[in-house]
Amino acid sequence: MRGPPERVERERIAKEQFHTKKTPQKSKEQRVAQAAVSERVRVRDSVAKPNDIEIRDNTGQGSNHIEQARCAAVQAPGDAERHQRMGEYGRHRPELGRVSMKDKQIAVVTGANRGIGLEICRQLAENGLEVILTARRPQAAEAASQSLSSVGTVRAHGLDVTSDDSVRDLADFIEREYGRLNVLINNAGIMLSDGPGTGLLDVPLDTVRETMETNTYGPLRLVRKLHGLLQAGKRARIVNMSSGLGQLFDMTGGNVAYRLSKTALNALTPIMAAELPGILVNSVCPGWVRTDMGGSGAPRSVQTGADTPVWLATDPDLQETGAFFRDRKRIEW
Ligand SMILES: NC(=O)c1ccc[n+]([C@@H]2O[C@H](COP(=O)([O-])OP(=O)(O)OC[C@H]3O[C@@H](n4cnc5c(N)ncnc54)[C@H](OP(=O)(O)O)[C@@H]3O)[C@@H](O)[C@H]2O)c1
Numbered sequence: 001m002r003g004p005p006e007r008v009e010r011e012r013i014a015k016e017q018f019h020t021k022k023t024p025q026k027s028k029e030q031r032v033a034q035a036a037v038s039e040r041v042r043v044r045d046s047v048a049k050p051n052d053i054e055i056r057d058n059t060g061q062g063s064n065h066i067e068q069a070r071c072a073a074v075q076a077p078g079d080a081e082r083h084q085r086m087g088e089y090g091r092h093r094p095e096l097g098r099v100s101m102k103d104k105q106i107a108v109v110t111g112a113n114r115g116i117g118l119e120i121c122r123q124l125a126e127n128g129l130e131v132i133l134t135a136r137r138p139q140a141a142e143a144a145s146q147s148l149s150s151v152g153t154v155r156a157h158g159l160d161v162t163s164d165d166s167v168r169d170l171a172d173f174i175e176r177e178y179g180r181l182n183v184l185i186n187n188a189g190i191m192l193s194d195g196p197g198t199g200l201l202d203v204p205l206d207t208v209r210e211t212m213e214t215n216t217y218g219p220l221r222l223v224r225k226l227h228g229l230l231q232a233g234k235r236a237r238i239v240n241m242s243s244g245l246g247q248l249f250d251m252t253g254g255n256v257a258y259r260l261s262k263t264a265l266n267a268l269t270p271i272m273a274a275e276l277p278g279i280l281v282n283s284v285c286p287g288w289v290r291t292d293m294g295g296s297g298a299p300r301s302v303q304t305g306a307d308t309p310v311w312l313a314t315d316p317d318l319q320e321t322g323a324f325f326r327d328r329k330r331i332e333w
Contacts, residue, residue: 105129106178106233107313108170110161110222111188113140115291116241116309119302120185121145123310125152129183134159134170136188161188161218171225182233183313184226186219186265187241191258191293198255208257215261216268223272230279238272239312240265242283242324249332266324266333273322280321284309287326 107124111117113135121133121144130153135141138158145156157173160166174181192207219240230236245255246262266283273281286305290298308328312318323330 105182105235105314106132106174106180107183107185108132108134108174108181108226109185109187110134110159110218111136113137113144115293116286116289116302116305117185117187118144118147119306120187120309120313121154122148122151123303123306124183124313125154127310127314128152129314131155132157132170132174136160136166159188161186161222162213164221167221167225171229174226174229179229180232181226181229182235183237183239184222184230185239185241185309185313186222187309188214188218189241189293190214191255198257199253200256203256208260211257211261212264215258216264219265220268223276227276227279231276235316236279237313237318238276238279238281239309240269240281240283241309242266242269242285244285244287244326244331247285247324247331247333269324270322280312280318282312282320282322283324284312285324285326285331 105128107129109117109121109124109131112121112133118133121131124131125148131145131148132155133141133145133148134157135144136159138156141156141158145154148154157170158166159170190211192211197203197207223238230238242265243258243262245259246264246266248263248266251259251263269281269283272279286308287300288294288298289300289302289305290296291302291305294300308325311328312325320330324333325331
């Protein structure tokens with residue numbers, strides 16, 4: 001039985017309004033908050049799940065204490081000082097989660113499965129950069145990138161800096177995925193032996209060649225292949241990981257292969273700066289750092305060792321190019 005005509009009409013209008021009702025407009029704040037949540041979910045889902053693969057212990061007894069000669073005089077900043085510095089540049093900034101892919105800075109770090117390179121990746125990711133963590137053993141790159149999956153977007157890629165094919169493969173990957181590059185950190189390095197056998201008269205020439213191939217020709221090979229992608233990126237930077245042992249101003253004997261390779265890398269830095277307009281190129285000495293290369297007796301942590309390279313790669317106010325740095329200050333060649 002139907003009710004009075006007015007009631008029927010009221011019900012008809014109510015039904016019509018119900019079915020044609022538009023979703024109320026969200027406020028601007030609601031839309032921004034929802035976009036931030038979606039972006040966090042996208043970033044979380046785009047990185048690999050944490051892994052259970054063991055990462056090498058960088059504080060283990062290393063074979064080499066060579067950097068002591070140059071770097072012992074450079075005191076390691078205490079944790080408080082480091083955290084103060086990191087507060088400026090290395091803190092996690094959630095607002096960077098809203099940076100669009102177009103504006104996101106892309107960074108490549110070589111030799112990044114352990115030591116200072118791995119920590120550089122961590123700090124770059126904390127700064128909101130998308131990091132391509134490379135290592136000569138692809139599985140090591142994968143394991144290391146997964147260990148940073150909770151920090152930010154860190155992608156693994158194999159790279160042997162002594163191989164033209166490997167460098168070409170990386171360049172193709174970056175071209176395909178991004179079409180540009182903002183930061184290249186030439187971190188991969190070797191110091192083949194210490195003690196007897198490293199001097200002028202007894203170091204095997206093959207040791208000198210192998211060291212130059214990795215520490216000097218590696219960065220040269222990468223820059224020759226990646227400069228176009230870097231020039232396509234905004235505010236591009238190249239950071240060459242050098243050493244106080246390569247400083248000419250008080251060069252002395254011993255560790256001939258390593259010294260030569262880092263002095264030559266230092267020479268490449270102003271050459272790159274001069275020939276690659278628009279890219280800031282600098283050398284850095286991380287100090288004497290507790291890694292497999294530096295040994296367990298080194299005074300500096302990897303966090304401290306990574307601080308200046310990351311600063312050179314990310315500081316928006318940096319103007320210097322073709323220079324040599326330690327602890328965020330210029331040092332002599
Ligand atoms: N530690 C110090 O006190 C100190 C001081 C001054 C300068 N540095 C410089 O800082 C950089 C990092 O040193 P670190 O102490 O972290 O050294 P590390 O712990 O010995 O690590 C060296 C990294 O370089 C990689 N690597 C070696 N040859 C490579 C190649 N052909 N292709 C790609 N990757 C390669 C290694 O990969 P694998 O795991 O596959 O071997 C490893 O990931 C080096 O350039 C070093 O000369 C270090």
